[in-house]
Amino acid sequence: MSRVEVSAPEGVPEIRPGADLVDVLLAHVDLADGDVVVVTSKVVSKAEGRVVRGTREELLVGETERVVARRGPTMIVRNRLGLTMAAAGIDASNVATGSVVLLPVDPDGSARELRAGIRVRTGRNVGVVVTDTAGRAWREGQTDIAIGAAGLLVSEPYAGRADAHGNELAVTQPAVADEIAGMAELAQGKLTGRPFAVVRGRADLVLPPREHGPGARSLIRPETADLFGYGAREAVVRALVGDPGDRAPFGAPAAPAELAAVITEVLGLVPSVSTREGGSLTVTFPRGLSRPLAALAFAHGWEVLETDSPSDARLRPARP
Structure with missing residues (x-):
């Protein structure tokens, strides 16, 4: 029987600039080799001092590479990380009025630091995913995706394999880092103060300690390969x-x-x-x-x- 579990601890304090996220995490969870630690980008940004005074509109230009689509006040842009997101991923929720949270400067780098810190302090070999919320073309609502990752196979290519009927798969490639992000968000919630989650049961996706993998940036489709580069x-x-x-x-x-x-x-x-x-x-x-x-x-x-x-x-x- 295949079994995957996710847990999200309560009681995590408000994260301030300079906070040691590894210390905060380890005060609330017990980790095992092969676990995947999931952390929201918001607490990563807060710890890294990415909370700034201003509004989304005032800060949007500095976080934008180009506008993808615009409908009234809603602006979808390709941001400086290469992600296509509403308002470049700038977030005004769960932060003091008059301030906004910018995405981490290097989400994959942040994930690598967290993974290395966990290894040093616990000896455990885990994968790390940094998440953010994004909308989807053709679908209502939002879900969490991986914007940073370390020590993890972020996708599983099935091209060349055959199904139970002998049909060869051509393009199937589950973005497992995104699936883990979405699963974790079910336990974390949006208004519950649970920014960490631990996913257990997919140790096969976790890389050896010295290998960080391609990171979540590898999931970003290149500009020239995106069939929907503009609205x-x-x-x-x-x-x-x-x-x-x-x-x-x-x-x-x-x-x-x-x-x-x-x-x-x-x-x-x-x-x-x-x-x-x-x-x-x-x-x-x-x-x-x-x-x-x-x-x-x-x-x-x-x-x-x-x-x-x-x-x-x-x-x-x-x-x-």
Whole structure:
């Protein structure tokens, strides 16, 4: 029988800047080899002095790499850690009025320090996960995810394995660090003052003492591989603007045939396809369609080149 347990101790005091989280944790739990210690990012940030005066709006710019989507007062951004979150993960709850909590500077590094401290003081080999709350595309509500990890396999790749019927799995890769974060939050709650949890029963995920693993940052999908790098409205606007600095969220260049089919569907034009220079398209278009043609090219990772004829355009994959 497979059994996984999670416990979250009560009675943890308010965490102040400079607090030794290992001492606080060990005063409330008994650890065993193979346990996974789960810590909310908020107490990590408080201990690291990441509570600052101000509002979310005032501090958002400094924590933002780029805006992903905006709906009224809600802003989803890719923050300086590479995470896509509402308000860059800046939190105004469970903190004094007029202050906010910023995410840790290096969540994976914080997890490594906690793991090392636990090892030194107890001799136990554990994994550590630092969590934060995030929304999900296509789903209402929020759940906790891993934003930092140490000593843990953060995902389990199943590609190449076969199921009970002999079917080969191609892309299955459970993000077990996120699953552990969500499980821990069920015991911790949001308003109960239980920032620590211990998950027991998955020692197979815990790495040897000298191995910290890839960290939770390895779960962040690269900009060029994210199929949803912009919100629907923002994608239209950024494609029409065509700023070269906005190319990465649109991903790698599409195949010539894919872009040709889109141009035909949207503009009613039939490009000719050439295999020169790795593939290019030539389009003859009437006056007034140059901007939508350029936007379609940009959104698919291509660029429009100048030609001798004002009614012709040659398109090629954009260079980095």
